Amino acid sequence: MSGAAGAAARAQGLSDELIAEHGLSPDEYALLLKELGREPTLTELGIFSVMWSEHCSYKSSRVWLKTLPTTGPQVIMGPGENAGVVDLGDGQAAVFKMESHNHPSYIEPYQGAATGVGGIMRDVFTMGARPVANMNALRFGAPEHAKTRHLVAGVVSGVGDYGNCMGVPTVGGETNFDARYNDNILVNAMCVGLVDANRIFTSAAKGVGLPVVYVGSKTGRDGIHGATMASAEFDEASEEKRPTVQVGDPFTEKLLLEACLELMAEDAIVGIQDMGAAGLTSSSVEMADKGGVGIDLDLDHVPMRESGMTAYEMLLSESQERMLMVLKPGAEPIAERIFDKWGLDFAVIGQTTDTGNLVVRHNGVVEADIPLPALAHAAPIYERPWVRRDKLPAIAAEDVKAPDSILGALECLMGSPHLASRRWIYEQYDYMVMADTVQRPGGDAAVVRVHGTKKGLAISCDVTPRYCAADPQEGAKQAVAECWRNLTATGAMPLAITDCMNFGNPQRPEIMGEFVGAVEGMREACTALDFPVVSGNVSLYNETMGGAIPPTPAIGGVGLIADIDTMATIALKQDGDLLLLLGKEAGHLGQSTYMQVMMDRLAGAPPPVDLDAERRTGDMVRALVISGAVSAVHDVSDGGVLVAIAEMALSSNRGVTLEPAPGGVPAHASWFGEDQARYVVAASPDKADAIHKAAAVAEVPVRVLGTVEGDAIALGGEAPLLLSTLKAAHEDWLPRFMAHG
């Protein structure tokens, strides 16, 4: 066989240009020749090109990712499968992952974002889980950039339409605007599913002579070389890459979801893998490699959407809504009946073998015959050179100009692009379908009930790119800590995270240094907070003509609430309640939203993260929530304490009368400083004693902020800021921007 394939290769004569176009360096091609023992056919070159791409092989990031903590008593499956799995008790488990779809979303925002959402949901239901919540983390360029409005509109619509049609609630996320994303937006989608812990499916195709089955949509020419595109920088001609963007069909994915779950309830499946990046190629390689078998594919049986496609095109197509499965012997009729019921294509396209090779035939010709280890394990692993960034000096609060009025500055911040309400976005997402959304968008974390139980899953996506840009290590630490804090603020016990590592070109030592720093920061925080990484995704080459995005390690966390009746929200519940700040105040204004909005610049070190204080404060807050001592909780993050208070007031339409700032630091640093490990809580006065005692035990400082009352934010010496005025400023910016800019 390889003789025939070798003959085809020699006949084709692969030029150096062709090899370079496939993203393979001369060294990598030499390695390919050594692995294969001969020249590849064009089809084989295509297969190697995608399997060895950064996107599929993690060749630049792997050595560092291996240093992250991935285990814990709560972890059922860590990285390596389609998604991570954590234990929820009672035989239930949560399956989750976050993934990027950055490059396609910039080129074609609607389809790029939609298929990103579709892809991440397939990763989750491939494992047997029913998706129960989606989230997304979006980074756009500056509002004044000419393309931003178009990209926001397309991405949000694409995310919404796909999830809405699937009937999976999109329960929250985060959105940033920053000029450093002008030419490389980020679209990171997260999906969380529920599964019985003893019914988890994996991709391993164990067993020889088993049928390999293709189900779902037909194959077309869309998305060819998507994985290779996602492994290169953009240049002036990137818009011409539009044909490499896939096209989504959420209705077909809904059918695929239901059909797969129905088949999974039968005893029919050995292994299952969705066709995502690099389509049929990576799914078949993955399944055979994990199962320790070979695989023969006959492309003549692949359901086709268009005629005349070559083996090369069929193997590299990234047509959406497709799955590959290996069935138990004799299970084909059950599977065929179910897929027929749902109106989906079903075809046996090959079988597992004992050859240890991937063998592909088309029109009776052997198009590829490659030892699987060469594809799955021989990809080069790079320890790329890297340099650590010099730390920026901390800025003293006294050196940051104070505003004329504290409440005036609050109104500016709350109405700025950075803190304005994201309602225009999340109202395009069906966040209520499945009727288990017990905490809607707008709080610290979204909470979905575990269907039919009192348990709740808290979910949050976090990273503060401006902190990471200033100090990748401290910024990544902060991202993990903030995610943990957001889950904790609802009363949830944080379980684990998924990460989506968005960076520039790793072949530049300073970018590789950002990546290394971020991994180090994550490792520290995940370890200190018992918050392991169970799944993730790396997106490199997010840069255009030398301009890279800020390092953006997006963290998606999941936590468990034992009884949703004890869950906390940010909404103030009752006039007369006290408002308390828990956590140490240092008045850190470097890299703050205050600086960004009021001074139109960012400087200095980001706030340091004290993981010990984070742990002590969070554990105390969680206990207070569960015991019912606090009536509302909000973590302190962008914009500091006063922004947290304003968000609590707006979400309940209750005002607050504030005590003056205590005076240890300048007043504006006290109100707008972004010191970490802090929460604002509300409590009835008779609970104050219990809170002070708990705080003393945990060695957490407490400051009385004020009292819940009235219809304004009131601060001595200034005119009260009416909630109606604040609300208008907060709600107005995004709709107005989207309407006219």
Place this chain on the structure above:
Amino acid sequence: MSASVIVFPGSNCDRDAAVALEAAMGKAPIMVWHGDSELPQSDLIVLPGGFSYGDYLRSGAMAAHSPVMREVVRRAKAGTPVLGICNGFQVLTESGLLPGVLMRNASLRFICKDVLLRVERNDTLFASQYAQGEVVRIPIAHKDGAYFADDATLDRLEGENRVAFRYCEAGGAVTAAANPNGSCRNIAGIYNETGTVLGLMPHPERLVDPALSGTDGAKMFASLVETLH
């Protein structure tokens, strides 16, 4: 009381409807697959929300021609109560059981949020537990929810007292500002001539449980149970 929920391949609120029905009836409804031409006998038929067949043509247009809908139309005409929610309302208009059509929202965007509805009549089997003129909070979640009919049809609907719910302000005022999607005359739901078929865009099944931040939807299911036992 017994109920059937019709399940199209793209239905995605079928489970939510079943949960709400079961909570009100004390027993699970029968789930009926769209390809079945047999429809079990039941006291109520529910067409749930979702995207029936993907709705790439016109929302509900293909579902109106499915085998099961022939039987639903026959039963409805014979007097079996039918409740169509969101996509179910679209299917009811497309199949001719209710007049008018649901058009793309005026904003051209999908909208998911709680809205306020004024109960326009409470003398029906769907609304007996509501007070006449009561303002209730029920969510919407749709892209094609702008109710449209010509003026003669709208006049006839109003003349025959067939408007079920209208989008309104907190005090009950029916204003343009309270209209989330551009529906003619703020219409959120309508009845057929006999008051036995109700189609509405809002989702009462999503607010039937205090844990979900509201229970105003539960009264519709309680009304049905009270009337149909």
